[in-house]
Amino acid sequence: MKTLEEEVSVALPRVRFKDARIEMAHGAGGKASRRLIEGLIVPLLGSPLLAPLADAAYLDVDGARIAMTADSFVVRPLRFPGGSIGELAVNGTVNDLAVSVAKPLALLLTFVIEEGIATETLEAELQAIADAAQRAGVQVVGGDTKVVEHGKADGLYITTAGVGRADPRARLSAQSVRPGDQVILSGPIGDHGITILLARGEIDLEADLRSDTRSVYPFVEAILDVAAPGLRWMRDPTRGGVATALNELARDSGLGIVLQEEEIPVREAVRGACELLGLDPLHIANEGQFLAVVAPKLADEALAAVRAVPGGGEAVIIGEVREQPRRTVLATASYGGTRVVDMLVGDPLPRIC
Amino acid sequence: MKYVDEFRDPKLIRQAADEIRRLARPERHYRIMEVCGGHTHAIYRFGLEGLLPENVELIHGPGCPVCVLPMGRTDDGLTLAELPGVVFTAFGDVMRVPGTKGSPLEHKARGAEIRMVYSPLDAIKLAQANPGKHVVFFAIGFETTAPSTALTILKARELGLDNFSVFCNHVTIIPAIRAILDSPDMRLDAFVGPGHVSTVIGCRPYEFIAQDYGKPIVVSGFEPLDILQSIVMILRQLAEGRSEVENQYARVVPWEGNLPALRVLEEVFELRPYFEWRGLGFISQSALKLRDEFAKWDSERRFDVPGIRVTDPKAAQCGEVLKGVLKPPQCKLFGTECTPERPVGALMVSSEGACAAYYNYVHRMAMAGAAESL
Numbered sequence: 001m002k003t004l005e006e007e008v009s010v011a012l013p014r015v016r017f018k019d020a021r022i023e024m025a026h027g028a029g030g031k032a033s034r035r036l037i038e039g040l041i042v043p044l045l046g047s048p049l050l051a052p053l054a055d056a057a058y059l060d061v062d063g064a065r066i067a068m069t070a071d072s073f074v075v076r077p078l079r080f081p082g083g084s085i086g087e088l089a090v091n092g093t094v095n096d097l098a099v100s101v102a103k104p105l106a107l108l109l110t111f112v113i114e115e116g117i118a119t120e121t122l123e124a125e126l127q128a129i130a131d132a133a134q135r136a137g138v139q140v141v142g143g144d145t146k147v148v149e150h151g152k153a154d155g156l157y158i159t160t161a162g163v164g165r166a167d168p169r170a171r172l173s174a175q176s177v178r179p180g181d182q183v184i185l186s187g188p189i190g191d192h193g194i195t196i197l198l199a200r201g202e203i204d205l206e207a208d209l210r211s212d213t214r215s216v217y218p219f220v221e222a223i224l225d226v227a228a229p230g231l232r233w234m235r236d237p238t239r240g241g242v243a244t245a246l247n248e249l250a251r252d253s254g255l256g257i258v259l260q261e262e263e264i265p266v267r268e269a270v271r272g273a274c275e276l277l278g279l280d281p282l283h284i285a286n287e288g289q290f291l292a293v294v295a296p297k298l299a300d301e302a303l304a305a306v307r308a309v310p311g312g313g314e315a316v317i318i319g320e321v322r323e324q325p326r327r328t329v330l331a332t333a334s335y336g337g338t339r340v341v342d343m344l345v346g347d348p349l350p351r352i353c
Numbered sequence: 354m355k356y357v358d359e360f361r362d363p364k365l366i367r368q369a370a371d372e373i374r375r376l377a378r379p380e381r382h383y384r385i386m387e388v389c390g391g392h393t394h395a396i397y398r399f400g401l402e403g404l405l406p407e408n409v410e411l412i413h414g415p416g417c418p419v420c421v422l423p424m425g426r427t428d429d430g431l432t433l434a435e436l437p438g439v440v441f442t443a444f445g446d447v448m449r450v451p452g453t454k455g456s457p458l459e460h461k462a463r464g465a466e467i468r469m470v471y472s473p474l475d476a477i478k479l480a481q482a483n484p485g486k487h488v489v490f491f492a493i494g495f496e497t498t499a500p501s502t503a504l505t506i507l508k509a510r511e512l513g514l515d516n517f518s519v520f521c522n523h524v525t526i527i528p529a530i531r532a533i534l535d536s537p538d539m540r541l542d543a544f545v546g547p548g549h550v551s552t553v554i555g556c557r558p559y560e561f562i563a564q565d566y567g568k569p570i571v572v573s574g575f576e577p578l579d580i581l582q583s584i585v586m587i588l589r590q591l592a593e594g595r596s597e598v599e600n601q602y603a604r605v606v607p608w609e610g611n612l613p614a615l616r617v618l619e620e621v622f623e624l625r626p627y628f629e630w631r632g633l634g635f636i637s638q639s640a641l642k643l644r645d646e647f648a649k650w651d652s653e654r655r656f657d658v659p660g661i662r663v664t665d666p667k668a669a670q671c672g673e674v675l676k677g678v679l680k681p682p683q684c685k686l687f688g689t690e691c692t693p694e695r696p697v698g699a700l701m702v703s704s705e706g707a708c709a710a711y712y713n714y715v716h717r718m719a720m721a722g723a724a725e726s727l
Contacts, residue, residue, distance in 0.1 A: 021462040031694055203471045275357065277471070278445075278704060334363040337400030337577065339714050345694050346449055346458075 015039040029239025029285075030344030034248070052173065055235065056100035058166055065166035067102030069093060072159040076351045078121065080199035082191075082210030085158055086128035088287055088353055091213045092238065093162035094136045098217040099234040099290050101172055101224065102164030104136060109143035109160050114153040125156065136215040138162075169228035174252030176232045181321040182299035183257060184292045186219055186306060187212070187314040189242055190270035193284035196352050197273070205276070207269035212288035219312055222305040223292060230298030236290045238353060240344040243282035245291055246329045247343040259319035259331040259341065282331075283344045285352045293321060356604075360576030361399075369581035370404040376588035383409045384540060385587060386677060388530060389547035390417030390705025391575050397714035399577040409584065412677035413707035415529045416547050418494045419446050420675060420700045420707075421630045422522055425661040427452040430491045430520050432659055433652055434465045440483060441467045442476040443491035444498075446703045451696055453663055457491075473505035473519075480509075480517040487516045489652050492523055497549040499523040499641060500614035503621035506643065506650050520652040521642055524628060526550050527558050528639035532630075534566050538678050543587040545580065546572035548602045553618075555610025556598050563596045574602040621647055631665065631699065632672030671698040674707055681711040688716055 017039030025032040042050065049057045056069035073089045083091075094104040109129065113122065133140055191212040198205055216236060223231055233253075237245040242264070246257050266274075266281045274281050294302045299317060306315040319331075329341040359365075377383060387393055393413045396402060402411060415421050431452050434441035441457065448469055449456045461467040466486075470476050473490050480488035492502040502519060509517050526547060533539055546559055551572045562570045569590035573583035583601045590597060600606055621644060628640030643651040652658065665671055668686050673679040681687055681700070691697040693709050700706035704713075 021459070023458055023462045025458070202475060271357075333361070333399070337403065339398055339400055342713055 024350045025345075025347040028344060028347035028350065030244050030283075030346070032345075032347075033240070034343070054100060055096040056102060056162075056164070058100075065168070067097055067100050067164040067166050068161070069096040069100070069164075070159070070161045071096060072157065073353055074154070074157050074351050075196065075353050076154055077196075077199055078125070078155050080211055081195055083213040083287070084125060084128045085156060086125035087132045087213055088211075089158040089160050090129055090132035090136060090138070091215050091287060092353060093160040094138055094215045094217060095236040095287075095290070097162050097164035098215065098220045099236050100164070101167045101170050101220060101231070101234070103167060103221075104138040104162060104164045104215075104217060106139050106141040106163045107133065107160055108162075109140060109158060111143070111145045112153050112157040112159070113145060113147045114155050115147055115150045117155050122156065125158075132215075136217065167224055167228075169224050170231045172231065172233050174233055174249050177249065177253045177255060177293050177321055178232070178295070179255060179321055179323040180296045181232055181293045182296055182317050183246070183259070183319045183321070184294060184299065184303055184306065185242065185264065185316055185318045186216065186289045186291075186312060188265040188267050188270070189237070189286055189289060190266055190274065190281040190284035192287040193241070193352050194270045194273045196285075203277075205273060207273065209267070209269045212286055214288035214311065216288060216290045218309050219290065219306045219315075222309050222312075223294070223302045226305045227294055227298035227302035230295030230302065231292060232295065233293040234290055237286050239285050241281070241283040241285060242291065243280065243329065243341045244343045246341070249293070250327050250329050253321070254326055256322045256325045256327070257319060257329045258322050259329065261331045261333045263316055263318045264331075265314050265316060280341075282341055287353060296320075357576065360574065360578040362578065366404070366577050366581060369578060369585055372585050373404075373409060373581065373588060374406050376585065376592055377406050377409050378592075379408065381408065383542050383588070383591070384412055385409065385543045385545060385584065386412040386414045386533070386541050387545040387573075387580075388414035388416045388526065389545075389549065390420065390703065390707075391549060392545055392547070392573065392580060393417070393707050394705050394710050395575050395577070395580060397710040400714070401577060401580055402715075404581070405584070409588075411545075412541065413674075414544075414677065415533065415630070415633060415675050416495065416526065416550070417700070417703050417705040417707070418498075418522075418524070419450050419703045420671070420705070421524065421529070421632065422450070422493060422699065423629045423631045424452060424663040424665060424699075425629070426522055428454070428661040428663060429658045430489075430522075431457065431460055431465075432661070433489050433520060433656055434460055434467055436656065438486050439466065440479060440486050440488045441465065441491065442470045442473075442479060442488060443467075444471070444493065445469050446705075447491055447493060449696065449702050450699050451702070453661075473502050474508065477505055477508055477512070477514065477517060480514055481512070484516060487518070490517070490519045492519045492521045495524060495526050495547070495550045496553040496618070499622065500553060500611075500617055503617040506621050506647055507617065509650050510647070515649075518650045518652040518655050519643065520658075521622075523622070523641040524630070525624075525639055525641065526554070528636045529630065529633060530559075530562065532633050532636050532639075533676065534562065534568070536676060538676065541568065541677075542591060543568050544570040545583050545587070546570045546598070548572060548574050548579075548606065551600075551602065551606045551610070553611050553614045556600050556606065556608050557610070559598045563598050567596045569596045569599070571599045571601050572606055574605065620644075629662075632675030666697055669698045671700050674700055681708040682716060684708070688712060
C-alpha cells in the first residue's frame, strides 16, 4: 500500500497555458493567475528555488537562511479608508515575508510615476511608506524611480522587493500538513476588498469600513514563541481571498480542508455588500490577515498567542484538515448543508492591491 | 444580519425538511420546477437537494437571463462594442458569456472598450463623462431588471443625452412558463415561483397556471428556509388536491406587484412580436423593445445591428438542460470541455445557470479526490 506522501506526490497534470491573450482575470490571484504562473512562467523561468511557488523564496547564504520576495501595487484609488498604496506596498511585502516565517529586514521600492501627478500626492505616499516601515520594523534600503507619460500609469505604481531572515524554529510547507491540523484565521475577512470597491464610488453603497492593511509579523512571532514545532503552513489571503489560499493548500498537500461556515468572521457591512453584489466573502481580498495551519496539540496555544497580540482578538479556528475529500475545500453550515469552496474564477474586483 | 439569519436557522430548516418528508407520499414521484435561476443557485449553494427525499425532484427552469439569451444576440451586442468610439457596458454576469468570437472580456483584452456596471444609471454617468463617445448599455433580464433600464431611458431623455443607447434584451417570464407548460416533454407537478420577478409583476399573472393547467405555484424567497417552506406549501396543495397561487415571499412580494415599476415598463417598452430563447426557440410576445418615441436611445435603431443567428455548438445540450429534460451532468460537454472558467454554453457562465451551480456545488464535491484540472 502506498503511504499518504506517495499518493500525494503523484505529479499533478502539467498545466499548459493556452489563452491567446492576457485578460484581467490573469491578475486576479485566482485560477487564471495560477494557470499563467504554472503554465507559462514556471516552464520558462523555473528553478529549484522557484518550484514551491511560495510567498517567498529561501536562499542559503554562508550559513544564513535569507527569505526574498517581490510584489507590485496598482490599486485604484491610491488612497482609501484605512490606508493607501504606499502603506499597502510596505505591509504587503512584509506580510509575504512574515507568512514565510522570516523576520522582515529590508525593502527596495520602485516607483512608476505618471507625468502630472501632484508632488503632494507622491509626498503623502512617501510619508505613508515611512510610517508603515517604521511600524513594521523594516528599513527602506534602495529603489528606483521612473516617470511615464500622462495616461500611462494611473498616478502611481509601486513595485517592492523584500528581504528577511528565516526563523530557524519552523519550516513550513504544504507537504508537512497532516489530517487533523487546525486552520487558524487571524480576524474578519473581506474588509480590504469591499473597502476598495466602495471607495471607487462606482456603486451607490456606503458603509463604515476600513482596509485591514497592517503587518502580521507580530502575530507570526507570537505563534513561533509558543507553537513553532506545530506550525506547518501559513499564507496571507490577499487576492482571491481565503478560498483561493486554502484551495492552493488543498491542492499542494493533496488533502481536504473542511471549514465551519459560521466560525468564519465577516463584518456585517462586508456580508451585506457581498449578499447584494453576489460575491462570496471567502473570495474577497485581505491585506492584514493570515491563515495558519497548526498541529492539533498546539493549535489552542497558537490561537491564544495570536489573541494576546493587540489586534488579534478576533482570531478563530475556522476548520481543520482532513484526509478526505482530497484536494478540496468544503464549508459546512450548522443545519447540515455542505458546499465546495472553489478558487476565485474571473475577476469581480480588479486592481485591489 | 436581519432578514437573512432567521431564514438560515438550522432548527427551523430541519423542521421544514422533516415536514417535506412527512408530506411526500412514498409511492409518488414529485417533479417541481424552480423557475428562477436565483433559486437554482440557492438550492445548490445551501445543499438543499440533500435535505429532500429522493422522490421530490427539483427541475431547473428558464429563469436565468444570460442562459436563455441566444448566442446571436451576444454577437450582435459585441458588433456594437467593436465600433470605433463605442463604450459597451453590461452587468458582470454578461462579461464572460461566450459569443462566437469570444466573450465581452476577451473583446476587452483585444482592445474594445468594455465596462462592467452595477446599475444602468452608471452607464449614463459614463456617457456624461465621455461626451465624445457613445455608451451602449447591454440590457438583459426579466421584469426584475427591466424597470431600472426603463428609468435609465427616461433619465437619458430628461438629460437630453445623445451619446447613450440601450441594446435591449429584456424578456418576460410568463410566456416562457406557458411554453414550458405546453411543451410535450414536460411532466411537471408544480412550480416554485420566481421571487424577484414577482416583486414587480405580483402574483396575479400566475393564475392561469393554477386555473388552466391545474398546477400549484408558490412564489418563494431565496433563503434556505424560504425554499423549503415553499416546497412544503406545494406538497400540501398536492396532498389536498388544490392548485392555487400562493405567496410565501409576502415580506417582499405584494400580490398586485409594484405599480410604479409596472407603469414605467408600460411607458417605455412594448412587446416584440416574437423573440428567440435558447432552448425554447421563438416565443411570441415574450420580449420587450423600446417604444417608437424612445427610438433615439435604442441601439438597434441607431446602429446597423446585423441580427446574427447562431446555432449553439452542436455537442452542447444547453436547450435540453434549460427545459429540464437533461440534468447538467448528462450533457456531453459538462465538466470536460465546458467548465465555469472555460464555458461553452451560457448555463455554465452565470452563477444562476444550472450548470455552473451544479458544477460548483455538486460536481466538485463528487470529483473531490480526483486530480483537479486547472
